[in-house]
Amino acid sequence: MGETISIAVPRKGRPLESVLDRFARRLSVPDLADDITSTLRHEKALTKGTIDPDDGNVYHRLATYSSVEDSTAPEYTLLRDNRAGNPRRIVFDSVTIPLEDVDAGPDDGEIQLVGREEPFRALRTHEFALGFDSADLILEEVVELRPEPVGRIADMNARIDPADTDVRVVTGLGDTxxxxxxxxxxxxxxxxxxxxxxxxxxxxxxxxxxxxxxxxxxxxxxxxxxxxxxxxxxxxxxxxxxxxxxxxxxxxxxxxxxxxxxxxxxxxxxxxxETVLLENHSEVDESVAAVRSLLNGDDLETELAVGNEVA
Structure with missing residues (x-):
């Protein structure tokens, strides 16, 4: 069995759907992406009250979704929702994707997608080498404030102080x-x-x-x-x-x-x-670099120049 490469991803919403779509296209797992997306959209509708649940017990639904019989099935968890009247919401937790049948990239091993509320911060603390998050959070936390504006995602790395973080932007997903x-x-x-x-x-x-x-x-x-x-x-x-x-x-x-x-x-x-692929370049080894290359590519419709990976 090869190495497991863990990747931090958002727990819900448009950014997670963009990440799942990227994996569906690059790793040929459309059914997995559709399963997770449809489950979370259904749970969001339940939380917002736009549909009535067949089972009103959120813990019963969570147990149904997160089956332990299949090690490659997606798992979910409960998130405390800070909106009044909606204290709990089912969100994505993790899923493991074997790489044996992937045409491009590593010959074996597996990728584990791990849900995080703020994946960028998990990379900053060196929990992960790779992750996906909104470009907004990087602007909100580490991009230097200067008299001149930053107008493109492609300019963000040059405005990150190396003493502040080892995390850099690799590419965008085009969900703009x-x-x-x-x-x-x-x-x-x-x-x-x-x-x-x-x-x-x-x-x-x-x-x-x-x-x-x-x-x-x-x-x-x-x-x-x-x-x-x-x-x-x-x-x-x-x-x-x-x-x-x-x-x-x-x-x-x-x-x-x-x-x-x-x-x-x-x-x-x-x-x-835009949702962006991030790396903590101090944590990148040969296996991580292979997975990074698998997720990058000239098929991405993003204003961020593809191929400018951090060495």
Missing amino acids: VYHTLMATPEVAPPAAALDRDFLEAYEGPLCIEPRYERLVRAVLGTRALEDIDFRYPAEDREEEAAIAETGLGVYLTVTGSTARDHGLLLGEQLFPS
Whole structure:
């Protein structure tokens, strides 16, 4: 039996689905990816109350999902949900994928995907050599704040202090949504673009989510923020509604339809929010490098240059 390479992955949501899709395409395990995704989507619907459970006991469902009879079957666990009235939610825990039948990559061994709330932090503490997480978390924690903005995922490694962490970005998965500048017609420039140049000259409030403050400082650059006053949505207040009330803000958009429903104009897409493959380069050996190469590839539709792996 070959080596087991453990990889930290998100426990739920779009980032985990993007990771599972990547494994389905590169390791030819579509049934496994579909099984995990459908299970978690069903449990999310139960948690949100959009469907009624056949079995209302969350522990019974957890026991059913996490069968110990098959060592390669996915396992799940319970996560404490901080939303009122929903204290428990079933999320992904782990799964083992043998590599014997994989055409590219290692000849034997196995990959174990291990769910973590914040995979990036697990790599920072050297628990894993490889992992997947949102590029946002890296901006929020370790990318240096400078007068100049960071506008691309491909520029992030150059803004990470080697003394702070050994973790680097390898590539993105292309599941891109954007942190977008948006404004009301009254605040937006009438005869110019709603973009970084506008922000350079703007003085006044800018509405953002509190958890994104450091990210926004990195993405906009500290020079552009000298005359800007951050405002935050009130608790339980919809972000787009709070931005419309403030006049100008930055928030994640997919289609922008919700922003338009609140009378907002969409401006520059400031930074892509994307799931990225990460490595702790101090933990990379020959086996890890082989798995990393297996997960990377020119079939990825990402703005991050593929092939710039950290030596």
